[in-house]
C-alpha cells in the first residue's frame with residue numbers, strides 16, 4: 323500500500339470477511355506490510371471479522387480467528403456492518419479502540435519533582451490537515 327497511508331498511524335484495524343477464507347489468509351501479509359512500514363509493534367491493533375450476519379456462509383470459524391488474534395496479541399471482534407443487531411456493534415469496537423489509544427498515549431514529566439513525580443498527558447498536537 324502507498325507509503326503515505328502509513329504516516330502518523332496511531333492504531334490499526336485489520337478487517338477480514340468471515341464469509342471469505344482468502345481474506346482471512348491474507349491477514350499475515352497485511353501484518354507484515356505494517357511491520358515493513360515500521361509501524362511500532364506496540365500501537366493498538368484490533369482484528370475484526372465482518373459479515374457475521376451471513377451465518378450460513380461463514381467460512382472462518384471463531385476459534386480459528388481467536389487463535390490467530392491471540393498469536394498476534396490482538397482482541398478479536400466479530401461484527402456485521404450491515405446488521406447492527408449482530409454481535410459486536412461497530413461503535414463499540416471503535417470505542418474499545420479509542421480507550422486503548424487513550425491509555426496508550428505516552429506520559430511525560432511535567433514539573434521538577436519536590437516530594438513526588440507529577441505526570442501529565444502530552445499536549446495535544448496542532449490540528450492536522452489530511453487533504
Ligand SMILES: Nc1nc2c(ncn2[C@@H]2O[C@H](COP(=O)(O)OP(=O)(O)OP(=O)(O)O)[C@@H](O)[C@H]2O)c(=O)[nH]1
Nearest residue numbers: 339342345371372373374375376401402403404405
Ligand atoms: N451481509 C452483509 N453484507 C455486507 C456487510 N458488510 C458489507 N457488506 C456487503 O458487501 C458488499 C461489499 O461491500 P464493500 O463495502 O464494497 O466492501 P469491499 O471490501 O469493497 O468488498 P467485499 O470484499 O466484496 O466485501 C456490499 O454489497 C455490502 O453491502 C455485512 O456486514 N453483512
